[in-house]
Amino acid sequence: MNIIEFSNISKKFGNLKANDNISFAVRKNSVHCIVGENGAGKSTLMKILFGSYRQDSGIMKVNGSDVSFNSPLDAIANGIGMLHQHFMLIEDFTVMENVILGSEKTLNIKIDFEESERVLKEYIKKYNLDLNLNKKISELSISEQQKVEILKLLYRNSEIIIFDEPTAVLSPIEVLEFFKIIFQFKVEGKTIILITHKLNEVREISDYVSVLRRGKLVYETEKDILDLKVLSREIVGNVEIQDENTGFDYEGEPEVIAGLNNINLSVNKISVLNNLDLKLKKGEVYGICGVEGNGQNEVINILFGLEKNFTGKLNIFTDKISLVPDDRLKKGMIKEFSVGENLIIKKKECHYISNKCLKKTAEETISKYDVRMPDINAPMESLSGGNQQKVIIAREIELGNDLLIFSHPTRGVDIAASAFIHSTILQQKKKGKSILLVSSDLDEILKLSDRLGVISKGRIVAEFDRNQYNLQNEVEKTILLESIGKLMIGITGEQKN
Ligand SMILES: Nc1ncnc2c1ncn2[C@@H]1O[C@H](COP(=O)(O)OP(=O)(O)O)[C@@H](O)[C@H]1O
Ligand SMILES: [Mg+2]
Structure with a gap:
C-alpha cells in the first residue's frame, strides 16, 4: 500500500x-x-x-x-x-x-x-x-x-x-x-x-x-x-566516475618522509597523544581512521608545525607540506574573498603579479579541477560545499609540496565531487607524493590507503597493509571491518561477558 x-x-x-x-x-x-x-x-x-x-x-x-x-x-x-x-x-x-x-x-x-x-x-x-x-x-x-x-x-x-x-x-x-x-x-x-x-x-x-x-x-x-x-x-548523469585506483604497488622500500616516534602530548593536563608512532612514506597514502577527537588533529598540527609542546621524536624530511583542513569554512578559506583570491592566497610569487596573470592562473586551475561556478570573482561563500573543497584542494596541490595532508576531504561533499577528489589524491600519490589521509569514513580510507592505522585515545592501536584489507571474500571483509570498528571505539582483544 x-x-x-x-x-x-x-x-x-x-x-x-x-x-x-x-x-x-x-x-x-x-x-x-x-x-x-x-x-x-x-x-x-x-x-x-x-x-x-x-x-x-x-x-x-x-x-x-x-x-x-x-x-x-x-x-x-x-x-x-x-x-x-x-x-x-x-x-x-x-x-x-x-x-x-x-x-x-x-x-x-x-x-x-x-x-x-x-x-x-x-x-x-x-x-x-x-x-x-x-x-x-x-x-x-x-x-x-x-x-x-x-x-x-x-x-x-x-x-x-x-x-x-x-x-x-x-x-x-x-x-x-x-x-x-x-x-x-x-x-x-x-x-x-x-x-x-x-x-x-x-x-x-x-x-x-x-x-x-x-x-x-x-x-x-x-x-x-x-x-x-x-x-x-x-x-x-553523464559525469565520468573513476573507479578505485589499483596502482598501489611500488618497487622496493619507499623513502620515509616523516616519522613520529613515541609522541606524547598533554593539553590542560589531559593526555591527547599517548606513545604515538607513525611513519609516512613517499608515494604512499597512509590512512588514519578513528572516531573524531582521538588525537587526529594533534597529529596534523605536529606535522604542520603548529603544535610544539610534545615529547618524543619527530623527523620530517621536508618543509613543503600542504594541508586540506577538516573545517573548510573556518580553516581552509576566507569566505568573503573571491575564488580567485582564495586560489592564489598562498602563492608568494602571485602577490606581485598583474591582475591579468592572476586571472589566467586562477582560470586554468579552475578548469583543471573542474570547479563549477559562475566566474573567479564570485565570493567563495557562494559556492557549494563540494566546489569550495575543490578550490582548497586545487590550491594546496598546486603548491607542489611533498607531503599532502587531507583531513576529512569529502565530508559533506556530493558523489561526483568525492570521486573527483579521490582520483586527485590517487594521482598525487602516483606522482610520488606522500599523503596522510585522516577520515572517519572507513570506506574512504579503505579505498585510498596503502596502509591504514587505527587511532584510539591518542595512539595508533593497529596498522594494516592494503593486502590485508583489500579482500575479495565478503565474510572475511566483514570480520575485518568489525574488528577495525571495535579498535576505533577502544575495544581491544576478546570481550568476555
Ligand atoms: N529557500 C531557497 N531559496 C532559494 N533557492 C533554494 C532554496 N532552497 C533550495 N534552493 C535551491 O534549490 C535547489 C535544490 O536545493 P535542495 O532541495 O536543498 O537540494 P538537496 O537537498 O538535494 O541538496 C538548489 O539549487 C538550491 O540552491
Ligand atoms: Mg539537502
Whole structure:
C-alpha cells in the first residue's frame, strides 16, 4: 500500500526549478531512500511533504487522501515527522524541555511532566537511546543531539519519518546504532524516508530508492535489483566516475618522509597523544581512521608545525607540506574573498603579479579541477560545499609540496565531487607524493590507503597493509571491518561477558 504519493510536484525558487514534475510513491512500512547530488532537490521535496514549503503545482496524497499543508503543524497532525539537516534544538534547554516544547500535546493544556517523563523514559529504553532527560543540549555530542530529535519524533507519534542526511554527522559506529533505530522503527510499522549521499548506506538499509537529478526524478530501483554502479551513474548523469585506483604497488622500500616516534602530548593536563608512532612514506597514502577527537588533529598540527609542546621524536624530511583542513569554512578559506583570491592566497610569487596573470592562473586551475561556478570573482561563500573543497584542494596541490595532508576531504561533499577528489589524491600519490589521509569514513580510507592505522585515545592501536584489507571474500571483509570498528571505539582483544 502506498502511504505517500507525489504527483507532478514542481517548485521553483526564482527561475530555478528545484523540483520539476516529480512523481513517485512511498510504500507503507518501507525504508525509502532518496538520493542525489547536492542541489538535486531532495530537501525541497521533503520540506514540501513536511509543510515547510508549498509546491507551485502537483498533488500529494497521504494515506490515500489529498493533502494540502499550510505548515509543519499540519504535517505533524498527519503523522509526519522530519529530522532536518540542521538540528532545531535550544541549547540552553534540557533534553526534556526540548522534546516537550511545541509538541501539540502541550498547546493549551497544562503539561503533566511526570507522565511525559514516564513516556520518554520508555522510548529511551525501547530504542536504546541512552539519553539523560535532564542534561542541557549544550552538554551533548552531535549524535546525542540527533537522538533528542528522534525522541521528539517518537513523542509526537510520527508514523512517517523523514531523515535529511542524518548520517553526515555520525561516526561509523554511530551510523550502525542509528541503523538499529531505523530497523526498530520498521518493526513498529513506521515508514522511513531517508536522504543520504552514501551509497553503501543505501545498500544496507533501503527497500526502495528514488534518484533525483537537477530537480527531476530520473531513476527508481529496489533492494532486490539494486546495483550501486548503475545507481551512482544515475545520480551524477553523464559525469565520468573513476573507479578505485589499483596502482598501489611500488618497487622496493619507499623513502620515509616523516616519522613520529613515541609522541606524547598533554593539553590542560589531559593526555591527547599517548606513545604515538607513525611513519609516512613517499608515494604512499597512509590512512588514519578513528572516531573524531582521538588525537587526529594533534597529529596534523605536529606535522604542520603548529603544535610544539610534545615529547618524543619527530623527523620530517621536508618543509613543503600542504594541508586540506577538516573545517573548510573556518580553516581552509576566507569566505568573503573571491575564488580567485582564495586560489592564489598562498602563492608568494602571485602577490606581485598583474591582475591579468592572476586571472589566467586562477582560470586554468579552475578548469583543471573542474570547479563549477559562475566566474573567479564570485565570493567563495557562494559556492557549494563540494566546489569550495575543490578550490582548497586545487590550491594546496598546486603548491607542489611533498607531503599532502587531507583531513576529512569529502565530508559533506556530493558523489561526483568525492570521486573527483579521490582520483586527485590517487594521482598525487602516483606522482610520488606522500599523503596522510585522516577520515572517519572507513570506506574512504579503505579505498585510498596503502596502509591504514587505527587511532584510539591518542595512539595508533593497529596498522594494516592494503593486502590485508583489500579482500575479495565478503565474510572475511566483514570480520575485518568489525574488528577495525571495535579498535576505533577502544575495544581491544576478546570481550568476555
Ligand atoms: N529557500 C531557497 N531559496 C532559494 N533557492 C533554494 C532554496 N532552497 C533550495 N534552493 C535551491 O534549490 C535547489 C535544490 O536545493 P535542495 O532541495 O536543498 O537540494 P538537496 O537537498 O538535494 O541538496 C538548489 O539549487 C538550491 O540552491
Ligand atoms: Mg539537502
